[in-house]
Amino acid sequence: MSEVIVVGSGIAGLIAAIETSRKYAVTLITKAELSESNTRYAQGGIAAALFEDDSVAEHVADTLRAGAGLSSKSVVEVLCSEGPARVRDLIRLGVAFDQHNGELARGLEAAHSRPRVLHAGGDATGFAIESALVHTIRATGNITILEHTFVKDLILHDGRVVGVEILDATGNPRSLSADAVILASGGAGQLYLHTTNPAVATGDGIAIALRAGAELADLEFYQFHPTTLAVPGNFLISEALRGDGAVLLDAEGHRFMKAVHPGAELAPRDVVARSIAEQMAAQNGAPVFLDASALGADFLKERFPTIDAACRTYGFDWASQPVPVTPAAHYWMGGVRTDEWGRTSLPGLFAVGEVACTGVHGANRLASNSLLESLVFAWRCASLLSNDDFSGKAWPVFTDEATVLPLQQEVGSATPVDRKALQTLMWEAVGIYREESVLLRAAKQLCLWKPNGTTASDYETANLLDLSRVMVAAASMRQESRGAHWRNDFPETSPNFHHHQYFRREGSAR
Known part of the structure; x- marks a missing residue:
């Protein structure tokens, strides 16, 4: 068999x-x-x-x-x-x-x-x-x-x-x-x-x-979900909540998405995530707020019991006041x-x-x-x-011919990679916003790290290191902004990049 x-x-x-x-x-x-x-x-x-x-x-x-x-x-x-x-x-x-x-x-x-x-x-x-x-x-x-x-x-x-x-x-x-x-x-x-x-x-x-x-x-x-609780762990706040009428507010309590996109809070995820990030930057990094109070305590508890329990665990009475939210990495x-x-x-x-x-x-x-x-x-x-x-x-x-992409090799003096440091680098370099100078610095830093150890956790970190290197390369090559990929240095969508980018490892045959 x-x-x-x-x-x-x-x-x-x-x-x-x-x-x-x-x-x-x-x-x-x-x-x-x-x-x-x-x-x-x-x-x-x-x-x-x-x-x-x-x-x-x-x-x-x-x-x-x-x-x-x-x-x-x-x-x-x-x-x-x-x-x-x-x-x-x-x-x-x-x-x-x-x-x-x-x-x-x-x-x-x-x-x-x-x-x-x-x-x-x-x-x-x-x-x-x-x-x-x-x-x-x-x-x-x-x-x-x-x-x-x-x-x-x-x-x-x-x-x-x-x-x-x-x-x-x-x-x-x-x-x-x-x-x-x-x-x-x-x-x-x-x-x-x-x-x-x-x-x-x-x-x-x-x-x-x-x-x-x-x-x-x-x-x-890589898609960033617009709304996670602004607490350690980034607990997800479902988009369905905005579909039922919850709205986004700035630090002063003003609704800001209506001026950004006709769909307001129900614009495509990349638009909402970037808009929240921009609003947070204007507020010196302070989170924006999601206001679901108009939906009522009974509805929120019945329709969103998981989120209701999480909000209360973190000390938020979301039925009576807005809760702080921030974008987080969600889906590749x-x-x-x-x-x-x-x-x-x-x-x-x-x-x-x-x-x-x-x-x-x-x-x-x-x-x-x-x-x-x-x-x-x-x-x-x-x-x-x-x-x-x-x-x-x-x-x-x-x-479609795939780009032969050599896996970046670490330098002779490379040190064992720390997962937290790797995650921090990726958030800063290939997060909601990208630009060439930051991507180049990230690529250089990734060559200064090497995998280390033989446990399952070590192999996981080694996998993240390999994937970080190819993601940085891919983001550098796409010199435009499209969907979830936003380049500060190339803010327009370009017809020259109306195609997919395919990669394979150097030395592998088709």
Whole structure:
């Protein structure tokens, strides 16, 4: 029987494992416990055109508009047209989305032309999805689960991925073989000092794919969520709150987004995040405020119970007064380059979810499309594998030439990298604003650090160092402002950069 390894236990990994196990023996590897992933913390919901007053075409148009000219229309059409059926599949798997008057409840989020975002448990959508899928996984007999297991690298033979090198739960190195490996290991929010991402989001899948020679794409595009509580840990304040009527205020209590964009608080995320950053700069770094008091205490507690509890934990009575908010790193549009079936440039290697770059999000992700993308393309990947596509004969040959990007080498006097220092550097150099002089200084500093140690945590930090180097290079090369990538020295969008940037490691073959 063929063997498939799935790396990661968010929605993408769990769906890939469940669907692939219908035909193959599956080993599901996760570096923490099974239920710990970015999915678990998703508040807002999952977008899909499920309602009579909505359409796939409108969802496609909203997604393309948010992507600032770089979303792949054909792949967006796959996402939006297959999304409704996949959401219904989630319901069949036990996800209990919230209802209103006997019908699915839905919310409005930024840059959506219609309310189409489903939620569960008010603002605990990710937890509800994760819980239902973990229950299904536990009840599936053809899946071996390896928790607290770190995937260190991919194993290649004759240019094909044939397995993974791991550190098992006791810290011992082992090798596992497979006919196919599906990366579903999530994003890399831990690149940044301020992030909404959990500690496990260290970009391991993207880093091991890079080292193996896989092509990466759109690395310069990182989305910053506009509203997190201005407290240690940057607790996420869902965009759905603004969709229900909460407004942003400056330090003097004045609403400022109406003068910035016609969508005001529901402008695209990059616009809102930059506007908040600019307002904070004008206030000598003081946070802005999110005012949800007009929604009422009962509504806030029922609709947003997770945020309500967090606000009270931090001492904020958000039903009667505004709460301080600030942007934080949230979602990487870039990742391992894939086609619409999850195939990467390396035979035998698939990628789904945030680790992948399908071309759906372009330069700026539309709110609540991330869970949908994970769901749709994990299902498609499993469907392709069900047709025995292990040979590599139908493997995609990407026609756009990838830039050969040498991994920056540290100098002879390099010192061991400190993760906090790395995160601080990335926040300052490749945060909401970028410019050439700062990027050049960052590139030089990154060469003065080297990885150190052989624990899983050490390997995570080494992965973050590799990814920092390629992200800085990508941000330097894109000399324009587009979507989530803003260059102070190139503030206009340029037709010369109306294309994706693809990268592969020096010495790797196509």
